[in-house]
Amino acid sequence: MAKLPTKSEIIDWLDAHPAASSKRDIAKAFGLKGAERVELKRLLAELADDGRIERRRRHYRDADKLPPVTVLVLIGPDAAGDLWAKPMEWQGEGPEPRVLFLPRQNDPAIGPGDRFLARLIEARDERHDYEARLMRRIGQPQAEKIVGIFRKATEGGRIVPIDKGVDREWRVRADATLSAKDGELVEAEQIGPKGRMGLPLARIVERLGDPSAPKAISLIAIHQHGIPDAFSDAALAEADRGEPASMAGREDLRDVPLITIDPSDARDHDDAVAAMPDDDPRNPEGMIVWVAIADVAHYVRPGSALDRDAWNRGNSTYFPDRVVPMLPDILSGDLCSLHEGVDRPVIAVRMRLNSSGDKIGHSFHRGMMRSGASLSYEQAQAAADGNPDEATEPLMEEVIRPLWNAYSLLKRARDRRQPLDLDLPERKIELTPDGRVKSVNFRDRFDAHRLIEEFMILANVAAAEELERLRRPLLYRVHEEPSPEKMDALREVAEASGFTLAKGQVLKTSHLNRLLGQAEGTDFDELINISTLRSMTQAYYHPSNFGHFGLALKSYAHFTSPIRRYSDLVVHRALISAHRWGDDGLGPTDIERLEETALHVSETERRSMAAERDTTDRYLAAFLAERVGTEMTGRISGVQRFGAFVKLDETGADGLIPIREIGREFFHYDRDAQTLMGSETGVEIGIGQRVTVRLTEAVPMTGGLTLELVELEGSAVPGQSKKGRGKPVRRKPGMARAQETAAKVRRRRVRREG
Structure with missing residues (x-):
């Protein structure tokens, strides 16, 4: 049995490891297990109550220390010209720490009183406690963005909002209308306090056209949520200069029977899969699984105009009538897309499964592949069910059946791992050619969907483990466990409905799956699914590994969609650097701003989700307006x-x-x-x-x-x-x-x- 650390030992360890400060990290450092972790939790709670450490999002730190990344306010230069800053928040009992700001040559100008996100290192100089490097200028609040309907008046007019729950209007002076017509959809910004008639003043910055036009629905969301929908001229020029990759420095993977399986209306194909029996006699009934991903890093190099635009967008955003892509179409729909019968550069992972479905090894390769087929989910499923068509009939023995054999192994491993199994059907809005809603249905879920999901999860795990093995920085996909308070609330709903949810033990997804299984088929099925979903925390990206609770995985990164997610491009670059595959990997500047990138892409993901949700609501309202x-x-x-x-x-x-x-x-x-x-x-x-x-x-x-x-x-x-x-x-x-x-x-x- 490990010796429980003293409070002083815990504080000393937190000082020495500011980036690894969760309860799990602390327990692992001191070798604590089982009941010892319960005692550790009590010690941490006592230290937090005494004010000696601070708890933030399941992580602990010395209350008299600043975190490695914090928000500072610039005080200004002293007589010697040194720039000093102070923390926005200081909770410690001692004097406020002195922070020396060290700007770099290409940093934006920052003046006294400006706020900025900074990375801190403890100083060895007696004159100050920390040295700070700029990560991102926070700056002054921007003018409020308004999307609404312009109503013309004798002098100027007013803007009626389109947001649900917003009941105020804005007045527009005659010289700020941008010649907008009555009833036109406009984007504006607030420019002052209340004017005449008690309405705040605004000026129109863009006319968006007829609000009743079908195509206006997604356009409203794009402008309302500030999603960049136009590439810079420099980025488009770089994309236009792109040429098909050569075999230089690549492995030839064109004989691997890789195919793509996507929605029938997919324009880009960024992942391909293959499977075959493992011929190693030491792995009886085992399988080899290949997952090949478009090598976007070859075309989008760090620091380029394409890279800046992709970082700014963070991810692609999908609407029923259009996509706002992370990359220009010449890349996402052509040079990077794994089209059938065409040579395409990839970063691929070869994984070995044993007869129980466990991954027992993997290797990464930068190579060139050629897709044997571009199948839809419906095609692949029909073939697996014994109804192949002209395209899938030749693939049955060498491609389709081995894929499903590998999937059957992965299902065994999944059943043991017990990831969270929520039943949440996905809506599909079908539009007419002129953009009006034709029908609203729920998407079919086939084993073909689940097969691709399991292959992608396996590849994402392999990417995280590979970079951990090589001790390289990366962006993890983090999903923390629910808070005790939310679990108590869910437990109350479960017990009042006649079900049970385990208490007094370490929470596992299997406990929640057991609850969902109890409710399945009863009047409380949907209630328990909704309540369980609402008890979950939101997933995000971070350079530190805090695990993925929902998938029941210790290490997880996004590797499989670099065409539409910047986080995956970061992981690709990390693999390139780690394996010394070229000069287009993750560089020192990228590593330095990794935490900023994690925060940014987490925010852009939430921005896209909100825009997609609002657009769906508007399309559904349009569909139901006649009813x-x-x-x-x-x-x-x-x-x-x-x-x-x-x-x-x-x-x-x-x-x-x-x-x-x-x-x-x-x-x-x-x-x-x-x-x-x-x-x-x-x-x-x-x-x-x-x-x-x-x-x-x-x-x-x-x-x-x-x-x-x-x-x-x-x-x-x-x-x-x-x-x-x-x-x-x-x-x-x-x-x-x-x-x-x-x-x-x-x-x-x-x-x-x-």
Whole structure:
């Protein structure tokens, strides 16, 4: 049994290892396991309570030390011309540390009072405590960006917002309209405080055209979220100069039976796969799996205009009618894309699986491949099911069957690993040629999809492990475990629904899968899936390895999509440097700004997700606008003080039942239990409850859907409708299970807190 460290030893270790400061890192350093980790958690909590260390996002550090990356404020030069800065926040008990700022020649100008993100190293000079290097200037707040409809007036006009939940308008002076027409979609920025009529002033910076045009829906999201959608002239010129890669310095992989499997409408193909039996007698029934990824680093070199534009975008953004790509089309759709029958440069990984599906070895190669086929998921699945077509018939023995044999091994390993298994169907919006919504469906999920996913996960793990083995910096894909508070909330919902979630042990995804399995096929299936999803933390990128909880993996990096994710390009460059494959690898400047890049690409990923979500909402509102007055079924997906959100069964769209449409009585909002309870009837509305609603309004410009409650599962609610107050809501026979669940949650909380 390892000796538990003293508090002083813990603080000394944190001082010596500022970049590795999670509880897992500390436990590993002192060799602590099992119950010893529980004692370590108690010691860390005591140190945090005493103010001797600080806890941030599951990591601990000495409270009297600044973190390696922090926000500083420039104080200004002293008489000797040295630049000094101070931390934005200082929680320590001692005097505020002195920080000497050392600007580099190409750093942007920073003046007294400016804030900036800096990398710190402890100084060996008695005059100051730290030396700082600029990572990113934070600067002054930018003018507020506004996307809305321009309404012309006698002098100037006003801008009506298109954002849901924004009820203010802006006034535009006559000299700031940019000659916009009445009813035109515009982008503007706020330029001052309130003017006449009590409205803030704005000026139009771009006219975006007819807001009712189908193509305007994604355009609104692009401008609203600030997604760069135009490449610089220098980047386009670099892309145009690109030529097919030669065999120089590459392995010839053209005899490996690699194929691509993608959606039927895919324009680019950045990954190819192959499998074959392992002929090593020491690995009976084992398989060899190849994953080859487009060698984007060959064309997008560090510090180039293409690199700057790709870094700025961070990733591609996908809308139903268009893609805002990370790279120009000549690269993403041609030179980098692994088209059938064409030689293409790749970075490939060869992996060995044993008969249990475990990876027992891997090797990376920079080579040249030639895809034997570009298949759709539907084609590949049909072939695997015994219905090959003209394209897949010749591939059955050498390509298709070996791929599925390897997948069967990976499924065994997956079943043992138990990654989180949420059932969350994905919507697919189909458009007509003129950009209008044709249909809204849920995407089919085939084994072909799962095969590619498992191959890509395996390759991503291999990339992380390879760079760890070679002690090279990289960007990890991090997914931290849920907080204890969120697990307690999920546990309450589970127990009130009649299920169990393990407590008092280290949380594993298998525990959550067991809960999801209990709920599968019951009335609480969707409730438990939604509640589990909401208990999860958001994944992000970081140069330090904090593990991937959802996939139940210790080391994970994104390697397989460098055409559409900058994080993957960073990993490719790290592999190039580590293997000395060329001068286009990860250089000192890239390594120095790795933490900044991690933060940036995490932010651009969230930006794209928000833009894609808003666009989907607007398309769904446009699709449903012709069905106003129709009754629809769904489930309560969220509860707020102002009403309840409903996810509609047919389309997966989310609409709001305003509190005024629920009933005439006062409804009490319980934030913890996520319920609304009628003050007179005691009726409760909670997440997961089945409802029938009437669509009363659909606004494509904002994506907003307004609903009226018609029928509530198991509860009679005195309703109110626009056509007549007091109209009763129909009661559906059966037990009010969601109501009982919410009441149980509340009783358990009262007992615990009392």
